[in-house]
Amino acid sequence: MPPVPCAICKTERALIKRPKNYQKLCRQCFIQIFEDEVHHTITSSQLFFPGEKVAIGASGGKDSTVLASVLKTLNERHKYGLDLVLLSIDEGIKGYRDDSLETVKRNAVQYEMPLKIVGYDELYGWTMDQVVETIGKKGNCTYCGVFRRQALDRGAKMLGIKHVVTGHNADDVAETILMNLLRGDLSRLSRSTSIVTGSNASEVKRSKPLKYAYEKEIVLYAHHKKLDYFSTECIYSPEAFRGSARTLIKSLEKVRPSAILDVVRSGEDMARLVPGQPSDSCGCKGKEAPVPKAVEDEGAGGCGSANGRAGGGEMAAMEKQLRENEKVANEGLETEVKTQKVQGQRHDRTNKSETEVSVSVPLRPKQKLGTCERCGYMSSQKLCQACMLLEGLNKNRPEIRI
Amino acid sequence: MSVDSQMSTGTGPAAQDAVALHEQPKISIVVEFSGGLEMLFSDQRRHSLSIPAVDKDGRPATVAFLIDYLCRNTMKDSRQELFVLEDHLRPGILVLINDADWELEGEESYEIQNGDNILFVSTLHGG
Numbered sequence: 001m002p003p004v005p006c007a008i009c010k011t012e013r014a015l016i017k018r019p020k021n022y023q024k025l026c027r028q029c030f031i032q033i034f035e036d037e038v039h040h041t042i043t044s045s046q047l048f049f050p051g052e053k054v055a056i057g058a059s060g061g062k063d064s065t066v067l068a069s070v071l072k073t074l075n076e077r078h079k080y081g082l083d084l085v086l087l088s089i090d091e092g093i094k095g096y097r098d099d100s101l102e103t104v105k106r107n108a109v110q111y112e113m114p115l116k117i118v119g120y121d122e123l124y125g126w127t128m129d130q131v132v133e134t135i136g137k138k139g140n141c142t143y144c145g146v147f148r149r150q151a152l153d154r155g156a157k158m159l160g161i162k163h164v165v166t167g168h169n170a171d172d173v174a175e176t177i178l179m180n181l182l183r184g185d186l187s188r189l190s191r192s193t194s195i196v197t198g199s200n201a202s203e204v205k206r207s208k209p210l211k212y213a214y215e216k217e218i219v220l221y222a223h224h225k226k227l228d229y230f231s232t233e234c235i236y237s238p239e240a241f242r243g244s245a246r247t248l249i250k251s252l253e254k255v256r257p258s259a260i261l262d263v264v265r266s267g268e269d270m271a272r273l274v275p276g277q278p279s280d281s282c283g284c285k286g287k288e289a290p291v292p293k294a295v296e297d298e299g300a301g302g303c304g305s306a307n308g309r310a311g312g313g314e315m316a317a318m319e320k321q322l323r324e325n326e327k328v329a330n331e332g333l334e335t336e337v338k339t340q341k342v343q344g345q346r347h348d349r350t351n352k353s354e355t356e357v358s359v360s361v362p363l364r365p366k367q368k369l370g371t372c373e374r375c376g377y378m379s380s381q382k383l384c385q386a387c388m389l390l391e392g393l394n395k396n397r398p399e400i401r402i
Numbered sequence: 403m404s405v406d407s408q409m410s411t412g413t414g415p416a417a418q419d420a421v422a423l424h425e426q427p428k429i430s431i432v433v434e435f436s437g438g439l440e441m442l443f444s445d446q447r448r449h450s451l452s453i454p455a456v457d458k459d460g461r462p463a464t465v466a467f468l469i470d471y472l473c474r475n476t477m478k479d480s481r482q483e484l485f486v487l488e489d490h491l492r493p494g495i496l497v498l499i500n501d502a503d504w505e506l507e508g509e510e511s512y513e514i515q516n517g518d519n520i521l522f523v524s525t526l527h528g529g
Contacts, residue, residue: 004506015502024506062437062525171525215525219437219496220503223523231438231524246526250494 008033015224019214019257027224034221038209039074045195047207048163050081055161056113057152058086060103063167065229066218067210071165072111085159086111089151090119091144092127096232103230110228118155120147124390134396143393146385150377153204161204168208171215171253174260175245177267182245190271193264203378214260216253427455429463429516433472437524439495442479449476453514465497466510468520485522496523 004014004024012026025033042048056071058064068086075082088104090097101117108115121127124147132140156164173192180189191197198205210218222229252259371377372384383391433449440447457467469491473482485492490510497504498521499512514520 013502014506015498017503017505027501216496219523219525223498223521224501231436246494250492250526254493 016217016220019216019253020261022257030217031221031224034213034217035070035073035077038070038213039078041195041212042074042080042209045207047165047196047209048080048082051083052081052163053083053085053159053161055085055087055116055152055156055159055164057164057166058088058104058107058115059167060088060100060107060230061167062219062222062227062229062231063169063172063210063215065103065107065167065227066222067165067167068107068111068113069225069227070221071209072113084111084113085161086113086115087152087155087159087161087164088115088117089148089155090117090121091148092120092129094129100230100232103228106228116155116159118151118158120151123147123151123154124386126390126393131393134393143389146389150384150386152206154377156204163205163207165207165209167210167218169210169213169215169218170260170264171246171249173208173211173267174263175249177263178248179245181267181270186270186274189267190274193267193271212261212264214257428452429455429514429518431468431514431517432519433468433476434519434521435523436521437496438526439485439522439524442477442481442485443472444478451476455516462513464510464514465499465504465512465520468514469510491522492526494524494526496525497521498523 006012006014006026006029007023008025008029012028014024015027016025016030017023018025018030048054054071056064056068058068068084071082071084074080075084086104086108088101090101104115104117107113119127128140128144128147131143135143152164152166156162176192177189180186180192195209195211196205196207221227249260249263252263370379370381372379372387373382374387375384377384377386379385379387381388430450430452433451434447435443435449436447443449453463453468453471456462457464463471469486473486477485483492485495487493491497497509499507500519501521504510504512
């Protein structure tokens with residue numbers, strides 16, 4: 001095929017075809033428009049305020065590396081006045097996290113940002129290697145996900161930072177929306193569409209500035225800017241690579257690339273219909289940019305990737321849930337964590353009655369935010385998820401270790 | 403005169419076949435894997451390959467031909483489904499042909515040229 005000129009500058013050769021609108025762009029115009037769009041997301045959602053200290057949840061992977069690079073660029077270009085810090089979690093998985101942490105350390109130098117690494121061992125007294133030694137590989141992603149979510153918050157608190165940004169992209173959000181749709185969990189679906197999550201002003205707020213960025217463009221941005229990132233798969237979740245929601249999203253994208261953003265927008269529209277669950281969409285749609293106060297509880301997600309994104313692991317867990325519904329009793333802990341306090345209202349296939357589902361959604365107890373009796377971390381129950389998991393773990397810890 | 407040259411001047415059909423196989427034209431390309439795909443290809447990012455210039459039917463080698471060739475000859479890992487699904491490249495893997503998105507180049511039907519750089523990037527891995 002003859003070279004196509006860039007649709008914007010009309011001079012350089014187009015190297016990128018944008019999934020959202022098929023626009024053909026050259027390297028330079030693509031990088032520019034990618035950054036401009038993230039800037040648009042940030043300003044229209046009023047994500048930051050001048051002088052804000054912001055921690056970037058950094059794994060060394062493509063998404064968080066691109067996020068760090070873009071935020072540094074935009075912070076300088078548009079004078080956000082942000083104080084950016086890299087925050088990394090060391091789960092304690094030998095042979096997996098070591099290499100990616102080396103990448104983050106290089107990123108810290110490249111982007112001139114301070115780096116804080118928080119280990120599961122110091123936070124919880126357990127590395128993931130030890131968790132797996134105790135409970136086996138099955139279900140360990142739940143522990144990792146719950147621990148990681150809190151770890152980012154706790155790490156941010158150690159640094160006196162109240163805002164953590166993560167590298168979740170449009171594909172991740174679409175995937176989470178589909179998963180929640182498939183399990184009939186509208187309230188989670190609603191929360192997962194918010195660009196800002198977290199609780200009230202006293203707690204750590206989360207946001208995803210790359211929410212509208214295609215994973216494909218993130219990878220291309222990293223490639224064309226020659227960013228230094230690391231890709232690996234968590235050694236404890238080889239199945240994450242085959243996550244079904246992920247495969248579904250990618251297959252949809254192949255047929256109709258706009259499907260990903262369409263799912264995100266549909267999710268936002270559905271979220272608006274969920275009572276008491278304010279959600280947002282791109283703030284430029286003419287309304288005040290909302291800062292929804294959704295309680296963050298996507299904790300079970302995110303293995304195979306570092307900053308707690310809902311990767312294939314959560315899908316794998318969900319598939320397992322669907323497939324092995326009869327065996328639920330054996331996996332009581334995981335189920336409790338994932339469905340929070342709505343025991344008996346599991347909306348998957350065995351709860352066949354449609355009316356039951358439609359009735360029970362509004363009946364879901366409202367999340368009441370308190371603090372964990374044991375650790376003081378925000379929790380809607382007596383014990384936070386991490387402390388519940390730790391209780392089980394510590395019971396199983398061999399006497400010698402205590 | 404070597405045996406080879408005697409064969410190349412031979413007239414029997416068997417001899418001609420042997421020549422065709424032996425002197426099959428090749429093209430030199432560089433194939434790279436990243437985003438986690440390295441693990442399927444001996445943990446090696448960059449592979450300098452010499453591949454047949456035409457397929458078994460004599461048509462120029464395309465990216466589709468290359469993908470099949472890589473599965474047969476270069477991939478040491480048994481998990482082919484992480485690279486190919488239903489005879490096509492797995493959705494979620496990007497291909498850059500000399501740095502250009504393969505969607506701009508005709509995707510699987512692009513005819514590979516000598517000296518091409520073809521990069522396969524997985525977007526499926528964690529970030």
